[in-house]
Amino acid sequence: MAPRWGWVAASVSGVLLWRLAAYYSPSSFVTIPDGLRLPFALLGVLFLLSSVWAWWARPSKWTAVFLLYGLGLGIHWGGALGVGDASVEMGLFWVYLAFTALGDVALLHLALIYPQGRLKLKWLVALYAPPAVTVLLAPVAALTPRATLGPVVGLVLLVANLLSLTAGIAFLVRTFTVDAATRRAARLPLIVTGVFSGSVVALLGTAGVLPGIPEAWNLALGAVPIALAVALVSQSLERRQREPSPESTDAAVAR
Numbered sequence: 001m002a003p004r005w006g007w008v009a010a011s012v013s014g015v016l017l018w019r020l021a022a023y024y025s026p027s028s029f030v031t032i033p034d035g036l037r038l039p040f041a042l043l044g045v046l047f048l049l050s051s052v053w054a055w056w057a058r059p060s061k062w063t064a065v066f067l068l069y070g071l072g073l074g075i076h077w078g079g080a081l082g083v084g085d086a087s088v089e090m091g092l093f094w095v096y097l098a099f100t101a102l103g104d105v106a107l108l109h110l111a112l113i114y115p116q117g118r119l120k121l122k123w124l125v126a127l128y129a130p131p132a133v134t135v136l137l138a139p140v141a142a143l144t145p146r147a148t149l150g151p152v153v154g155l156v157l158l159v160a161n162l163l164s165l166t167a168g169i170a171f172l173v174r175t176f177t178v179d180a181a182t183r184r185a186a187r188l189p190l191i192v193t194g195v196f197s198g199s200v201v202a203l204l205g206t207a208g209v210l211p212g213i214p215e216a217w218n219l220a221l222g223a224v225p226i227a228l229a230v231a232l233v234s235q236s237l238e239r240r241q242r243e244p245s246p247e248s249t250d251a252a253v254a255r
Contacts, residue, residue: 008052008056011048011052011067011070011071012048012049012052014071015044015045015048015071015074015075015078016045016048018074018075018078018081019041019044019045019074019075019077019078021078021081022041022078022079022080022081022082023037023038023041023078025081025082025083029080029089029093029153030079030080030096032079032215033213033215035213036213036215036216037079039216039219040077040078040079040218040219041077041078043077043218043219043221043222044073044074044075044076044077044078045074046222046225046226047069047070047073047074047077047103047222047224047225048070048071048073048074049070050070050225050226050228050229051063051066051067051068051069051070051071051074051225051228051229052067052070053229053233054066054067054228054229054232054233055067057233057236058232058233058236058237060232060236061113062110062113062114062115062232063232063233063236065106065109065110065113066106066110066228066229066232068102068103068106068109069103069106069107069110069225069228070103070225071099071102071103072099072100072101072102072103072104072105072106072131073100073103073225074103075096075099075100075103076096076099076100076103079096080092080093080096081093081096086146087142087143088142090141090142090144090146090149091138091139091141091142092138093141093153094134094135094137094138094141094142095135095138097134097153097156097157097160098131098132098134098135098138099131100156100157100160101130101131101134101156101159101160101163102128102131103160104160104161104163104164104167105127105128105130105131105160105163107163107164107167108127108163108164108166108167108170109124109127109128110167110228111166111167111168111170111171111174112170114174114186114232115174115178115182115185115186115188115235116178116182130156130159130160130163134156164199167195168192168195168196168199171188171191171192171195172192172196174188175188175189175192185235186231186235187230187231187234187235188231190227190230190231191227191228191231193227194223194224194226194227194228195223195224195227195228197220197223198220198221198222198223198224198227199221199224201217201220202217202218202219202220202221204217205217205218205220206218
């Protein structure tokens with residue numbers, strides 16, 4: 001019990017502190033309109049709390065990976081930190097990029113193992129290499145001119161977006177390749193609906209296709225963690241209900 005409380009406290013405190021700092025000192029790297037700083041911060045908290053709740057309600061390999069996703073996106077939506085020192089800010093920005101990549105990698109990881117499947121160690125290492133390399137480059141980035149790193153930043157964000165897109169496709173493929181009972185028990189249609197509806201609305205909105213403030217349509221992405229949390233917890237509860245209790249097993253053996 002104590003270690004779980006410790007992980008929850010550390011996760012929530014770390015993300016909320018990052019969000020608070022980013023809210024009051026937004027980085028020039030991440031342009032967020034003043035009126036959307038608080039909504040975006042709340043969106044990040046939604047990602048975090050959805051994943052923490054799912055992991056706390058039903059600890060499993062799936063909700064543990066979902067927790068990594070919530071941590072990564074929780075920090076992502078807070079923006080990078082502005083500290084007034086260009087070198088330090090650049091280093092912190094690369095930490096921010098690493099968490100962004102971590103969130104998208106974790107989503108792909110979850111899509112590859114849920115509800116059936118596992119990854120070998122070599123594939124896990126390859127999968128989590130991008131965020132690991134990104135955070136290791138933070139000290140180097142602090143000493144590199146901002147203009148030089150511009151293309152590299154774009155590449156990291158592109159890779160992160162491609163990982164997220166691949167995760168959505170993986171969930172969709174899994175929905176059509178598992179049997180009906182597994183698909184229903186795992187709530188795969190709910191996950192696919194949440195991932196694609198939130199992503200498509202956000203994409204169309206930020207592209208200016210939908211009316212209103214383009215950046216505000218990113219709030220539609222809140223459908224993703226909610227759908228994942230409900231699906232993972234519901235699947236775990238249903239699976240537990242189907243399993244025989246120790247008392248019933250003992251009674252059957254006695255008979």
